[in-house]
Amino acid sequence: MGLETALWRAVAVYRSVALIYAAIMISINFDNYRHPLGGWIVLGVMAGWTAFATYAYSDESRRHWPLLTADLLVAAGCLLATALVETSRNLKEGNPTLPVSWVAAAVLAWAVVGGKRFGVTAALILGSCGVLVHVIMESANGINRGSTINGIVLLFMAGLVVGHVVKLARDAEARLARAVELESATRERERLARRIHDSVLQVLAMVQKRGNEMGGEAAELGRLAGEQEVALRALIGTGLGAPPPARARSAAVVGEPVDLRPVLTGHSSTTVTVSTPATPVLLPERAADELGSAVAAALDNVRQHGGDGARAWVFLEDGPGPGEVTVSVRDDGPGMEPGRLAQAAADGRLGIAQSIQGRVRDLGGTVSIITAPGEGTEIEMTVPTPN
Structure with missing residues (x-):
């Protein structure tokens, strides 16, 4: 399993687990919602998008702007829907937004595709939506600053950290692939060097020795064989000074x-x-x-x-x-x-x-x-x- 596949499987698992958590929170709080049915509608949208996104992101050819933009819009829509379903009192008392941490899946997807810059951008958009929900429903003095700031910080950390880790992992994978390529080339060069030594170089050395012993034109032939032997040794010795x-x-x-x-x-x-x-x-x-x-x-x-x-x-x-x-x-x-x-x-x-x-x-x-x-x-x- 490659790095890309592992990353997208991790995002899919997170999206599913976060959906389950959001469903539990909605089940607990729906009696206190302004519009309880709206809570279940939002949960249905989240469940449907979770299934679709898991399928869509599984194909590398679909991991581009249309899908990423749609993912971010769905997350933002579910987050903004809190203003229609939840009450100001509940938010002020610290109740979570409807999707809770489910929206972070879109941030993770952006971070996996484009690194920390994409991840931080998605976190900024969704964080702004979270602030907007509280501004719409509460007075400036009544905003629960603690929960609002905590949610935004967590989104930024997810986009920044995951994006940075993805970049490091891709760099490491590229270096590993290069190292494997170099090792394969070195092994092939060594194999050829052994074959050459066991055949061509020994014949050249023998020709040089016999030519020098015979003298005359044979000596010239031996000299030429010796020069070729030296040149060939230098050629096969290139890059083989240090053993792998x-x-x-x-x-x-x-x-x-x-x-x-x-x-x-x-x-x-x-x-x-x-x-x-x-x-x-x-x-x-x-x-x-x-x-x-x-x-x-x-x-x-x-x-x-x-x-x-x-x-x-x-x-x-x-x-x-x-x-x-x-x-x-x-x-x-x-x-x-x-x-x-x-x-x-x-x-x-x-x-x-x-x-x-x-x-x-x-x-x-x-x-x-x-x-x-x-x-x-x-x-x-x-x-x-x-x-």
């Missing part, structure tokens, strides 16, 4: 469950050892695929930076908390210097930032990287499992 908030847990529990073990054991080789539990570890298909891709990216880093003969171990185990699973990738390579990951991200090399951390973050999980020069690297990826 962690994804909701539910993002990782979409899709049919599959066993994570075969996904990981497919990475086994003479230099990669995979250890998994004896029982199935079920994850949604999307989560298993993304986690497998993150492991593949981690093993690619081992092959690229670990040197000849570097070994890696992949472990699948329970996570530190209930309902979590952890996949660890350890290697015996040279490790990383402090600050190397931050420098790589600043230079546009987003292998770990996007292919590993980005994937796990999208699943609502966390990544822990433990490394030191000469001591290898361990990457722990923890994601939630289905309940």
Whole structure:
């Protein structure tokens, strides 16, 4: 249910409750009216307009000047009818006008449509009508100033406060919509960055390396590939320096469950050892695929930076908390210097930032990287499992 719908439902509820209150007051006081039948006629008009206004305001296309003006005129008419039905003595003693607080529904409707300026305008019109009723029926010295002023103040407060709150709520809704749009764009950009890193960037890096090794015209080709790699890294790195908030847990529990073990054991080789539990570890298909891709990216880093003969171990185990699973990738390579990951991200090399951390973050999980020069690297990826 959107903000507009919620606001108009609230106005409709208020209008109905205020009608019930007005009916109770008329039932109690009608014996003392100058024209008792007039009280029931006004109540019938209020009941009919309540039903019609509730229906009319439910359609956004009708919430314009004709309906707003009619709403205000009906409220003003019911309020002015007090001068014909009620007695001067009763008003002087503090009896309420016939519609009591029902007229405030029109003020609320104006405030919802146009904010506090519209709300205050409607309150001013109806407040003037209330003063006019007392002026018509009572002498200047006999006006019950307390009840008159209280009613006007309440109308002004309703128009001002509700109009201001409506403006704040609409601004907040607009900011939320913009934030959701930006987050969606960021997630799509990260997804594309991961795909590019896993394919195009690695091919360009390989071409550059092989070209430099071969020399001659191949070296020129390698140089061009290196320039394109740098340009492409800078392009996909735009706006990705700061990671977005962690994804909701539910993002990782979409899709049919599959066993994570075969996904990981497919990475086994003479230099990669995979250890998994004896029982199935079920994850949604999307989560298993993304986690497998993150492991593949981690093993690619081992092959690229670990040197000849570097070994890696992949472990699948329970996570530190209930309902979590952890996949660890350890290697015996040279490790990383402090600050190397931050420098790589600043230079546009987003292998770990996007292919590993980005994937796990999208699943609502966390990544822990433990490394030191000469001591290898361990990457722990923890994601939630289905309940």
